[in-house]
Amino acid sequence: MNRRRHVWWLGLVTAVAGVLPACGRADPHVLTFAGSAVGREAEIIRRQLERFQAANPGVTVELRPTPDAADQRHQLYVQWLNARAPDPDVLQIDVVWTPEFAAAGWILNLDPFGPATEEFFPAAIDANRWNRSLYALPWFIDVGMLYWRTDLMSEAPRDLEALGRQAIRARDHAGVPYGFVWQGARYEGLVTVFLEHLGAYGGQILDADGRVVVDSGAGVKALTYMRDAIDVDRFVPPAVLTWQEEQVRFAFQDGQAAFMRNWPYAYALLEESPDSRVAGRFAVAPMPAAEGGVGTAALGGSELAINAYSGDPATAYLLIDYLLGEEQMLERARLIGQYPSRPAMFDTPALADALPVRRDDARRVIERAVPRPVTPVYSQLSEILQVALHRALTQQQEPDAALREAATAMQALLQRVRLAPSGS
Amino acid sequence: MSVRRPQPDAAGWRAEEARLGWWLTLPAIATIGLVAVVPIAWTLWESVHLHDLRMPWLGRPFVGPANYIEALTTARFREAVGHTLIFTVVTVTLELGAGLALALALNRIVRARGVLRTAVLLPWAVPTVVSALVWRFMFESPAGVVNGLLVAAGLTTAPPTWFADATAAWLPLCLADVWKTTPFVAVVLLAGLQGIDRSLYESAQVDGAGAWRQFTDVTLPLLKPALFVACLFRVLDAFRVFDVVYVMTGGGPGTATEPIALYTFTSLLQNLRFGYGSALSFMVFVFTFAGALACLRWLAGDTLLDRAR
Numbered sequence: 001m002n003r004r005r006h007v008w009w010l011g012l013v014t015a016v017a018g019v020l021p022a023c024g025r026a027d028p029h030v031l032t033f034a035g036s037a038v039g040r041e042a043e044i045i046r047r048q049l050e051r052f053q054a055a056n057p058g059v060t061v062e063l064r065p066t067p068d069a070a071d072q073r074h075q076l077y078v079q080w081l082n083a084r085a086p087d088p089d090v091l092q093i094d095v096v097w098t099p100e101f102a103a104a105g106w107i108l109n110l111d112p113f114g115p116a117t118e119e120f121f122p123a124a125i126d127a128n129r130w131n132r133s134l135y136a137l138p139w140f141i142d143v144g145m146l147y148w149r150t151d152l153m154s155e156a157p158r159d160l161e162a163l164g165r166q167a168i169r170a171r172d173h174a175g176v177p178y179g180f181v182w183q184g185a186r187y188e189g190l191v192t193v194f195l196e197h198l199g200a201y202g203g204q205i206l207d208a209d210g211r212v213v214v215d216s217g218a219g220v221k222a223l224t225y226m227r228d229a230i231d232v233d234r235f236v237p238p239a240v241l242t243w244q245e246e247q248v249r250f251a252f253q254d255g256q257a258a259f260m261r262n263w264p265y266a267y268a269l270l271e272e273s274p275d276s277r278v279a280g281r282f283a284v285a286p287m288p289a290a291e292g293g294v295g296t297a298a299l300g301g302s303e304l305a306i307n308a309y310s311g312d313p314a315t316a317y318l319l320i321d322y323l324l325g326e327e328q329m330l331e332r333a334r335l336i337g338q339y340p341s342r343p344a345m346f347d348t349p350a351l352a353d354a355l356p357v358r359r360d361d362a363r364r365v366i367e368r369a370v371p372r373p374v375t376p377v378y379s380q381l382s383e384i385l386q387v388a389l390h391r392a393l394t395q396q397q398e399p400d401a402a403l404r405e406a407a408t409a410m411q412a413l414l415q416r417v418r419l420a421p422s423g424s
Numbered sequence: 425m426s427v428r429r430p431q432p433d434a435a436g437w438r439a440e441e442a443r444l445g446w447w448l449t450l451p452a453i454a455t456i457g458l459v460a461v462v463p464i465a466w467t468l469w470e471s472v473h474l475h476d477l478r479m480p481w482l483g484r485p486f487v488g489p490a491n492y493i494e495a496l497t498t499a500r501f502r503e504a505v506g507h508t509l510i511f512t513v514v515t516v517t518l519e520l521g522a523g524l525a526l527a528l529a530l531n532r533i534v535r536a537r538g539v540l541r542t543a544v545l546l547p548w549a550v551p552t553v554v555s556a557l558v559w560r561f562m563f564e565s566p567a568g569v570v571n572g573l574l575v576a577a578g579l580t581t582a583p584p585t586w587f588a589d590a591t592a593a594w595l596p597l598c599l600a601d602v603w604k605t606t607p608f609v610a611v612v613l614l615a616g617l618q619g620i621d622r623s624l625y626e627s628a629q630v631d632g633a634g635a636w637r638q639f640t641d642v643t644l645p646l647l648k649p650a651l652f653v654a655c656l657f658r659v660l661d662a663f664r665v666f667d668v669v670y671v672m673t674g675g676g677p678g679t680a681t682e683p684i685a686l687y688t689f690t691s692l693l694q695n696l697r698f699g700y701g702s703a704l705s706f707m708v709f710v711f712t713f714a715g716a717l718a719c720l721r722w723l724a725g726d727t728l729l730d731r732a733r
Binding site: 185186238241376377380390396 | 476477478479480481482500564565566585587588589590674676677678679680690693694695696
C-alpha cells in the first residue's frame with residue numbers, strides 16, 4: 001500500500017513539477033504552500049490562506065496537500081528540493097528536518113527577513129538554527145507529557161520511581177491491566193520516549209560539542225529502567241513494543257492504563273470521544289525526573305520554511321509571518337488543540353478558553369522541552385538508535401551493549417559525513 | 425544499364441536471412457536493453473559512487489568498492505542475508521510439502537474439481553499487503569484472535585507478544601507466506617500430476633508396487649520438472665521477500681526479521697543513500713541472477729532436453 005502510494009505521489013509530483021514552474025514565473029505573486037491537509041487541519045489552513053489572500057490583493061496561494069505520514073512527506077520534500085523545483089514556496093516541515101534541509105542548501109536563511117525570534121519559545125528557535133543562522137520558524141509545539149488518572153491517585157508522581165510504584169499499585173489494586181503505556185514500536189516515537197527517560201536521568205544523546213554520549217551511565221540507567229518496567233516490574237505491557245501513538249491512546253482511553261506518555265493531541269480526543277472511558281478522570285503533568293536529572297519533554301512540532309529556489313521569497317515570508325500571527329495560532333489551538341509557539345500567548349485568557357488543557361500545565365511542559373539532536377543527519381542517527389533501543393527492550397541485547405554499539409555506529413556516521421567534532 | 429543482382433548462392437542467402445533476423449529482433453533487443461540492461465548498468469555505476477541525496481555537500485565522488493566493503497562489514501547486512509536464507513529455506517520447504525499434498529489430494533478428486541481448484545487458489549489471489557495485514561491483526565497483542573484462542577484452549581495463560589519477540593515473530597511471518605503461496609505450488613504440481621500417464625500406475629500395480637512405491641518410483645520422478653519449476657519460482661520470490669515483512673514486522677523487533685530487500689529499501693528510499701543502496705541492490709541482483717541461471721541450466725539439462733529427445 002505504502003509503495004503504491006509512493007509511486008502515485010511520484011507520478012503526481014512529476015506531472016505537477018512540470019507544469020507549475022511555468023505558471024510560477026509568469027506571475028511572481030503565486031505562492032504554493034505544502035503541508036498537512038487532512039480533516040480539521042485542512043479546513044483551518046484553507047480558511048487562513050483565504051484570509052491571507054483577502055488581506056494581500058494580488059497574491060494567490062495554492063495549497064499543495066502532502067502525505068500525513070512524516071516519512072512519506074519527507075521523501076517527497078527531498079525529491080522536490082533535490083530537483084531544485086521552485087515550488088512549493090513555503091513548506092511545513094518537522095522540527096528535526098530543519099538542519100538537514102538547511103545544510104543541504106534547500107531552505108532559505110530567514111535572518112535577513114528580521115524575524116522577532118524573542119517572541120517564540122527559545123528551545124523551538126534553537127532547534128531551527130543551523131550554523132547559528134535561523135532557517136525556519138516554529139508554527140506549533142508538540143511536547144511529550146504524562147497523562148495520569150485522577151480517579152486512581154491523588155497526585156502526579158514526583159519521580160520515575162514513584163511512577164513505577166503508583167503504576168504497580170494501580171495494576172494490582174485498582175483493576176487496571178496496565179500501569180504505564182508509551183510508544184515502543186521501532187520508530188521515531190520510541191526515540192522521543194527514550195529521550196524523556198534519558199533527560200530524567202540527566203543524560204543526552206549528543207553533548208554540547210556534538211559528541212555521541214548516549215552510552216553514558218545515564219543512558220544505560222534510562223534504558224534499563226524502561227526495560228525493567230516491561231520485564232521485571234511488569235507495569236509496562238510488552239505490547240507497547242509494537243504500539244505507536246494511537247494504540248497507546250486507545251489503551252488509555254479504554255481505561256486500561258494508569259499512566260500514558262503522549263503528545264498534546266490526545267487530550268481533546270480523550271475528553272470528547274463518545275467512547276472515552278476516562279473523560280473527566282485524567283490530567284496531564286510533565287514527565288517526571290529521576291536521580292541526577294530533570295523532568296524532560298521531547299520537543300516536537302511543525303515549522304515553516306521557505307524553499308531556497310522560491311521565485312518570490314519576500315511574499316513567501318509574508319505568508320509565514322501571517323500564519324504565525326496570534327490569531328491564526330489561537331484558531332489552531334481552539335480547533336485542534338495545538339500549542340502556540342509564542343510564550344506570551346500563554347498569559348492570555350483567550351488561550352485558556354481555546355486549549356482543553358490548563359495553559360499553565362502546558363507551559364510548564366513546554367519550558368522543560370529539549371530538542372532532539374540538531375544535526376543534518378538526525379534521521380540516520382535516530383534510525384541507529386531506534387534499532388538499538390528496540391533490541392534492548394525486546395531482550396536481544398543488554399542495554400549497555402546495545403547503546404555502546406549504537407554510539408559507535410553514530411560516531412562513525414558523523415565522521416563519514418564530516419560532521420564529527422574535531423578532536424574526537 | 426540495369427544492375428542485376430547476382431543469384432544468391434546458398435551461403436549468401438543464409439547470411440542475408442541471418443541479417444534480416446537481426447534487424448527483426450533489433451526492436452526487442454533494444455527494448456530489453458532499455459528496460460533491463462540500462463537500469464542495471466546505472467545501478468552498477470551508482471554503486472561505486474558516494475551519492476547521498478540528503479548530503480549534497482559531500483558531492484558524488486567515485487569511491488570504488490567502498491560501498492560494497494561497507495555492506496560486507498556491516499553486521500546488519502550480514503544478518504539480513506542470514507534472515508533471507510532462513511526465510512527462503514523454511515517457507516519453500518513448507519510450501520513444497522504442503523503444495524504437494526494438496527496437489528495429490530486435488531488430483532484424486534473427480535467431482536467439483538473446477539470449483540475446488542478455484543477455492544484453493546484464493547489465497548494466492550489476495551494481494552499480499554491485504555493478507556499480511558490480516559495475519560498481523562490475528563497475531564496482534566494483546567487482543568489478537570490467535571492469543572484469544574491459545575488462552576481459550578488452555579494452552580497458555582500468558583501468550584507471547586509475537587512481534588516483540590525475536591524468535592516468535594518468525595512464526596506469523598512464515599505462516600502468512602506459506603498460506604499465501606502454497607496454492608501456487610499446488611497448482612503447478614497438479615498440472616505436473618495430470619501429465620503423468622495413467623497406464624504407468626496400472627503397470628506398476630501389475631508389478632506389485634504398493635501405493636508408497638508407486639509414489640516414490642512413478643509420481644516423484646515424473647513430477648520432477650514441475651517440482652523444479654515451482655521450487656525455482658518460490659526460491660527466487662522468497663529471496664526477494666519484501667511486502668509481507670514490511671507490513672507485518674517492519675523487520676523488527678530490532679532488526680531480527682529484516683530480509684535483504686527491506687534493508688535495501690531502508691538504505692535507498694528512507695535514508696536516501698543512493699550509492700550504498702545501489703551496491704546492496706546490485707549484490708541481490710547478482711545473487712538471484714546467478715541462482716536463476718544455474719537453475720535454468722540444471723532444469724534444461726535435466727528435463728527439457730529429455731523431453732525434446
